[in-house]
Amino acid sequence: MVSVFDPNGANSVCAVGLTSNTVPIPRRWPRLTTHSPVSQVIQHAPFGVARVSDDMRFVSVNPRLGTLLREAPDEVVGTEVARFIPLEDRVQVLRHVRGLLSGAVPSVEFESAIPLEDGTSQWLRWNLTGSQGADGTIEHLLATVEDATPLHKADAAAADHLRALERLDYLIAGFASMVSHETRTALTGIQGMSELILSGDSDPAEVREYAQFIFKDAERLNRLLGDMLDLSRMQSRGFNLQAKPVDINQIARQTVERILRSGIERAIVCDLDQSLPVVAGDPDRLTQAIENLTRFAVRCSTKDSRIDIASRPVGNSVQMKIGYAGTEEVVDFDDWLHGRYERYEKNPTSITGVGLGLAVARVIIERHGGQIWVDNTSGINCELGFAIPIPAARPGRFAGMPRNREGA
Numbered sequence: 001m002v003s004v005f006d007p008n009g010a011n012s013v014c015a016v017g018l019t020s021n022t023v024p025i026p027r028r029w030p031r032l033t034t035h036s037p038v039s040q041v042i043q044h045a046p047f048g049v050a051r052v053s054d055d056m057r058f059v060s061v062n063p064r065l066g067t068l069l070r071e072a073p074d075e076v077v078g079t080e081v082a083r084f085i086p087l088e089d090r091v092q093v094l095r096h097v098r099g100l101l102s103g104a105v106p107s108v109e110f111e112s113a114i115p116l117e118d119g120t121s122q123w124l125r126w127n128l129t130g131s132q133g134a135d136g137t138i139e140h141l142l143a144t145v146e147d148a149t150p151l152h153k154a155d156a157a158a159a160d161h162l163r164a165l166e167r168l169d170y171l172i173a174g175f176a177s178m179v180s181h182e183t184r185t186a187l188t189g190i191q192g193m194s195e196l197i198l199s200g201d202s203d204p205a206e207v208r209e210y211a212q213f214i215f216k217d218a219e220r221l222n223r224l225l226g227d228m229l230d231l232s233r234m235q236s237r238g239f240n241l242q243a244k245p246v247d248i249n250q251i252a253r254q255t256v257e258r259i260l261r262s263g264i265e266r267a268i269v270c271d272l273d274q275s276l277p278v279v280a281g282d283p284d285r286l287t288q289a290i291e292n293l294t295r296f297a298v299r300c301s302t303k304d305s306r307i308d309i310a311s312r313p314v315g316n317s318v319q320m321k322i323g324y325a326g327t328e329e330v331v332d333f334d335d336w337l338h339g340r341y342e343r344y345e346k347n348p349t350s351i352t353g354v355g356l357g358l359a360v361a362r363v364i365i366e367r368h369g370g371q372i373w374v375d376n377t378s379g380i381n382c383e384l385g386f387a388i389p390i391p392a393a394r395p396g397r398f399a400g401m402p403r404n405r406e407g408a
Contacts, residue, residue, distance in 0.1 A: 042062055044063075049061075050076075050142075050143045051142060058079055068124055086113065096110075097141075103138070109128075111126070122149050123148040127143070128141050129141065179224070187221075190214050190218065193210040231360050234363045246279050247278050251286055252311065258291070264298055268307045269309070286364065289364040297384060298324075301326060302325050302326065307322065307324045320386055325381065325382070373386070
């Protein structure tokens with residue numbers, strides 16, 4: 001790609017700008033083949049220098065330009081400058097060069113990219129000026145060429161950093177919106193039930209019911225704060241898993257029993273493969289991940305629907321799937337999985353009350369070397385799943401335990 005721009009900096013790159021109000025100053029440049037002091041300076045210049053004929057062919061080239069063009073200087077002499085200009089930009093550049101030859105503009109500046117073998121490009125910045133004879137006509141053109149690749153890399157890095165900052169700002173705004181919504185919802189319930197109790201008009205049975213609502217909302221707040229702290233700790237470098245033999249099936253059964261005791265209006269059916277091998281992992285964290293995924297399914301499933309939990313050995317991993325019947329609305333749960341949240345005020349139909357559960361589960365599974373996914377393409381039959389690798393057995397050691405850092 002070639003970018004022609006104003007040599008005086010009046011316009012940005014990619015905008016063609018030719019200064020027409022500057023009177024060209026007659027200049028005569030020494031031949032690069034002479035032994036004059038100026039010629040010697042040009043020969044050893046840190047940038048490329050070439051004399052170009054009015055038909056845009058190289059007449060003489062200094063060694064640095066040969067290096068930039070990745071050809072020997074003798075091989076460059078006699079060739080057309082257009083060889084080093086991308087085909088799609090040649091017409092534009094040559095049109096402005098004609099303006100330079102006619103004296104309409106004092107110089108032309110543009111950039112070109114030379115493809116490299118590694119798939120990247122080397123960017124060159126060209127500056128063409130005219131050398132006039134005694135009669136005021138242009139005898140030849142002087143081209144100076146500099147390596148602009150570092151500048152392009154710096155611009156690309158700055159653009160990447162800007163995009164990263166914009167993405168971070170988006171994540172922070174969405175996260176703050178989610179936390180604010182979840183917290184406000186729970187506090188509104190606690191405040192409302194407390195006011196009913198304080199009014200003194202409720203009988204003991206109603207007071208107990210209100211107290212139960214308050215307790216559940218308080219648990220919800222506590223779970224949200226716990227997830228926030230867990231997510232922060234697990235994403236830090238100092239977080240370590242306590243690897244032990246883990247029976248995934250047992251964790252699933254205990255999780256289901258605990259959730260059913262909370263009085264949910266869902267049926268949970270377990271289809272657990274009894275031949276499932278024991279794996280190595282942190283039992284507390286894996287319990288947290290499975291419970292978060294199951295509660296997410298409960299939260300997002302339709303009322304009175306069934307939730308299916310199945311485990312299977314698949315290849316060299318243990319796989320667990322949690323299926324449920326969702327609403328017809330296709331929700332981008334992948335965003336919840338990776339901790340990305342749309343602002344609630346912009347998306348009022350979002351599932352509420354799920355907090356950071358999926359994001360925490362994802363970090364836990366990935367810290368165990370596994371994978372996690374959400375399949376919600378239909379919007380009706382949804383599935384959460386994860387797979388944890390089974391470490392290879394070693395003589396004298398439990399097959400699922402990885403070698404610790406001390407090599408014990």
